[in-house]
Amino acid sequence: MGDNLVYAVRSSQGFYLKRGLDKDAVTVFEQNNTSKEVACNVFAYSNNGQLFAYCDNQVTRVFEIATNKEILCVELKRTRKILFSPKDNYLLTFEPWAIYGAKTSENQKPEPNVRVYSIADGKHVSTFSAPKESSWEPQFSDDESLAARMVGSEIMFYTNMSFERYDHKLVEKGATKFSLSPGAAPHHVAVYVPAVGSHPARVRVHRVSQAFPVVANRTFYKSDKAVITWNQRGNALLILASVDVDKTNQSYYGEQSLFLINIQSGDSVIVPLEKQGPIYAAKWNPNGREFAVCYGYMPAKVTFYNPKGVPIFDLQEGPRNDVFYNAFGNIVLICGFGNISKGKMEFWDVEAKKEIISIEVPNTTLFDWAPDGQHFVTCTTAPRLRIDNCYRFWHYTGRMLAETHFDSPKEELWEVRWRPMMGYNKFTIKELTKTDKMAAGLPIRKKDASHPLNNVPAGAVRQAGAYIPPHLRKPLGGGGAAGPPSAAAPAPPSGNQNQRPQQRSNGNGNNPQPFRPQQTEQERKLFQLKKKVDEIQVLKQRVANGDQLQPNQMEKIKRENEYLADLAKLTI
Numbered sequence: 001m002g003d004n005l006v007y008a009v010r011s012s013q014g015f016y017l018k019r020g021l022d023k024d025a026v027t028v029f030e031q032n033n034t035s036k037e038v039a040c041n042v043f044a045y046s047n048n049g050q051l052f053a054y055c056d057n058q059v060t061r062v063f064e065i066a067t068n069k070e071i072l073c074v075e076l077k078r079t080r081k082i083l084f085s086p087k088d089n090y091l092l093t094f095e096p097w098a099i100y101g102a103k104t105s106e107n108q109k110p111e112p113n114v115r116v117y118s119i120a121d122g123k124h125v126s127t128f129s130a131p132k133e134s135s136w137e138p139q140f141s142d143d144e145s146l147a148a149r150m151v152g153s154e155i156m157f158y159t160n161m162s163f164e165r166y167d168h169k170l171v172e173k174g175a176t177k178f179s180l181s182p183g184a185a186p187h188h189v190a191v192y193v194p195a196v197g198s199h200p201a202r203v204r205v206h207r208v209s210q211a212f213p214v215v216a217n218r219t220f221y222k223s224d225k226a227v228i229t230w231n232q233r234g235n236a237l238l239i240l241a242s243v244d245v246d247k248t249n250q251s252y253y254g255e256q257s258l259f260l261i262n263i264q265s266g267d268s269v270i271v272p273l274e275k276q277g278p279i280y281a282a283k284w285n286p287n288g289r290e291f292a293v294c295y296g297y298m299p300a301k302v303t304f305y306n307p308k309g310v311p312i313f314d315l316q317e318g319p320r321n322d323v324f325y326n327a328f329g330n331i332v333l334i335c336g337f338g339n340i341s342k343g344k345m346e347f348w349d350v351e352a353k354k355e356i357i358s359i360e361v362p363n364t365t366l367f368d369w370a371p372d373g374q375h376f377v378t379c380t381t382a383p384r385l386r387i388d389n390c391y392r393f394w395h396y397t398g399r400m401l402a403e404t405h406f407d408s409p410k411e412e413l414w415e416v417r418w419r420p421m422m423g424y425n426k427f428t429i430k431e432l433t434k435t436d437k438m439a440a441g442l443p444i445r446k447k448d449a450s451h452p453l454n455n456v457p458a459g460a461v462r463q464a465g466a467y468i469p470p471h472l473r474k475p476l477g478g479g480g481a482a483g484p485p486s487a488a489a490p491a492p493p494s495g496n497q498n499q500r501p502q503q504r505s506n507g508n509g510n511n512p513q514p515f516r517p518q519q520t521e522q523e524r525k526l527f528q529l530k531k532k533v534d535e536i537q538v539l540k541q542r543v544a545n546g547d548q549l550q551p552n553q554m555e556k557i558k559r560e561n562e563y564l565a566d567l568a569k570l571t572i
Contacts, residue, residue, distance in 0.1 A: 005370050006065065006419035007377065008043055008052070009391070009404075012412040015040045017052065017065065017419070021375065021393040021401045028065060031056065044082040049371075049420035051119070053091060055079035060093055062119070065419065072122045076115070083137055087144050090125065090161055091117045097131045116161055128163040138163075139180040141187050146208065148180050148189065155189065157208065170212050172204065177226060180208075181263075183234030188215065188263060190237055192226045203228070203239050205261060216261045218268040223257070231288035235263045236307050238271075238282050238291060258282055258293065260309040269309045275301045280321040285329040285350065292323045292332060302334050313353050319344060326373040328426040331356070331396055333376075337364050343378075347396055349429050357398040357432060363388045371421045375401075382412035389413040397432055522570060529567045536560045 006019045006028060016030040029052070031040070043054040051071060053062040060079045062072040072091065081094035097113045114136060116126040128149075130136035138149040138158075147158045153175040156166035170189065177192040187208040195201040201223035205216040223241035230237045239259040256279045258271040273279070275296030284291045290312065294302050299317040306312050319336040326332075334346045343361040348354065366379035379391040389406040391413060406413045539553050549557075 004421070005372065005375060006049075006421070008045075008415075008417050008419070009413070010040050010043060010415040011406060012039070012382075012414070013406075015043065015054070023402065029063075029068065042080055042082055043415075043417075044084065045417070045420055046084045046088040047086060047420060048088055048422065051084070051088065052419075053082045053084070055082070055093075062091060071119060072117055074117070080133070081136065085144050085161070086140050086142050089119055089144060091119055092138070093117075094130065094133065094136045096133065097129060116163065125161055126163040139178075141180065142182055142184070145185075146180070146187060148178070150175070150178055155191065168210055170206060177228065179228040179230060179237070181230050181234035181237075182232055188234065190228050190230075190239075190261075192228060192239075194224045194226075195221055195243075201226070201241060203259075203261070205237070205263060215263060216266045216268060218259055218261055220257060220259065222255050229282065229284060231284040231291070231307075232286055233288040236288070237261050237263075238284070240279060240282050242279075254278075258295075260305075260307075262307065271305065271309050272311065273301075274303070274311075274314075275317075281323045283323050283325065285325050285332075286327060287329040290350075292325075294320055294323050294334070298340060315346075315348075318346075320346075324367060324369060325350075326369045326376075326396075327371055327424070328373045330426060330429060331373065333367070333369075335364075335367070337367070345378075347398075352429070356396065356429065359394075359398050361392070366416065368416070368418055370418050372424045372427075374427060377416055377418070379413060379416050381414055381416075382408070386412070391416045397430070526567070526570050529563055529570070532556070532563050533560070533567065536563070 003020050005021060006017060008017045009015060014030070014032040016032075017028040018025045019028055020026055040054055040056050043052065045052055050064060050066065051062055052065050053060070053072075055061075055076065057077050058075075060072075060074050060076040060082070061070065063070050076093055076095065078095040078100075079093045080096060083092040083094075084090070085092070093115050095113045097110045099108060099110050110129070112127040112129045114128050114130045115124060117123065118125050130149075135150065138147045140147050144161075145159065147161060147163070149156055149158075149163075153171065153173055155170045155172070155175070155178050157168050157170070158165075159167050170191070172191045172193060174193045174196060175191050176194055179190045181188040181190075188205050189208055189212075190203055190205045192203050193201060200219040200221050202217065202219045203226065204214055206212040207215055218239065220241055222243045224243050226242070227240040228237055229240070237260075239261065240256065241259065242254055242256040244254045258273065258279055259268060260271050261268045271282075271293065273293065273295050277295060277297035277300070279293065279295040280300060281294045282291060288307075290304055290306055292302060292304050294300055296317070298319060300320045301317050302315040302320060302323065303311050304313040315334065318334075319340050320334050321340055322335050322337060324333040324335070330350050332348050332350050334348060336342075336344050343364045344358060345361060345364075346358040347356040349356055361378045363380040363385055364378045365381050365384040367376065369376050374396055376394050376396070377391055378394065380388045382389055386408055389408045389412060390403055392403040393401045395401060536557055539549060539557055543549065543557075
């Protein structure tokens with residue numbers, strides 16, 4: 001199962017590519033360099049999956065996966081981003097825009113930091129400057145006939161991958177973001193301008209030509225940034241508009257709204273959301289005929305819509321914050337990652353509108369569907385989390401096929417990615433039988449509602465350890481070094497209360513630490529009050545420095561005497 005799937009793993013121990021998901025997986029390529037000087041900072045596959053590119057702080061190299069034949073190798077040691085053009089004819093590299101070495105003049109500017117290479121012959125084609133890493137990538141039409149990049153509020157369009165001179169440009173005063181449509185010609189470009197003063201924000205969609213005629217337009221308030229997402233057909237787009245500060249002070253996430261623009265009709269609508277609260281995810285099905293939105297204060301709601309923005313299906317509320325379609329759009333994952341749940345993952349049959357299975361994978365920081373649409377990988381990666389660093393391969397029926405753990409903190413897992421592969425066909429989603437569930441280790445529901453097996457979470461992965469904040473970690477052996485967060489506190493001992501306290505390991509088998517009892521209610525209140533007083537001191541210093549605070553921060557400063565009085569009562 002999954003014998004032909006190839007994946008790349010990048011860690012503090014180097015990186016490698018393997019084929020196959022079981023213990024007999026074949027190593028395709030490996031570079032075991034543990035020194036920081038030659039650590040792999042970035043890698044990327046070509047869109048057809050035939051090529052692999054990486055930078056190891058010494059060179060930037062591209063090779064053919066099947067034959068290990070070197071295609072390109074250049075002495076670019078600072079490469080931080082790698083991009084293949086849509087048809088894999090060109091490779092683009094990005095390095096931080098900075099002056100390296102001593103300055104030769106007072107007005108000296110950094111050298112151009114984005115380079116374009118031809119894959120066919122390995123020759124350098126073009127170079128340009130991109131000061132911001134967040135917006136360095138040019139955007140391409142699928143046939144590579146067009147490339148576009150934003151400079152200020154001007155969008156430059158290029159042909160033949162020559163970035164020295166643009167062919168034509170579109171100027172939208174105040175524009176901060178643009179998005180070029182995928183799919184076949186005619187091509188369109190959506191341009192976002194944030195709200196300023198009494199002027200509302202807007203998104204205009206232009207047809208790409210010398211005249212840039214407007215084919216659709218949408219204006220809205222309460223927006224200082226937006227995420228524009230096209231469907232794969234390039235005939236509709238979603239606009240997730242947001243503002244960081246909610247003036248009503250009701251939401252930590254600010255205010256958000258979602259709009260849909262249909263290019264063929266020119267219509268734009270507000271996507272109706274039945275619940276108030278933040279919008280966590282809005283994603284198109286790869287078939288381009290529907291999209292899913294996860295939104296609302298917890299427990300969140302998930303609704304599916306047709307291309308006209310009409311709701312077609314709702315899920316019950318739950319602890320969720322993201323949505324992932326597989327390559328064929330026939331299975332969708334609804335999940336709760338981060339700190340809102342125990343990594344609950346619900347897999348749904350999109351066409352039948354029926355749940356296939358739900359599992360729990362705690363501490364998941366990275367999820368990726370395999371190109372066959374049936375397998376997926378879950379990872380716990382550093383630096384997001386430094387406990388339970390591992391990756392696991394699964395089948396959509398809930399069966400875990402393999403897992404690989406890293407010895408944190410000596411080893412760190414950074415990234416795992418599937419190789420793109422063509423030739424897979426859409427498959428029929430199977431109905432899980434009792435045999436399938438037993439093979440996957442999933443519980444079989446009993447008719448008796450009180451049966452203990454009915455309370456076992458399906459496919460739950462045991463959480464290796466709980467995170468311990470730095471201020472609660474005990475020193476090791478009387479020294480000043482804190483124990484690693486992977487050491488989870490055990491349950492309090494039962495039975496004879498005169499027994500010696502339980503010991504727990506610090507993660508490497510040495511210096512066992514005594515069990516630390518849970519805080520009392522008074523200790524907990526003391527800790528919270530001290531934390532608030534410390535925060536007030538920081539805010540007062542900001543006021544002294546001339547910073548302008550939010551109303552809720554000023555209110556906190558006013559309550560300083562109240563907190564100090566409560567603190568004095570508890571310490572008597």
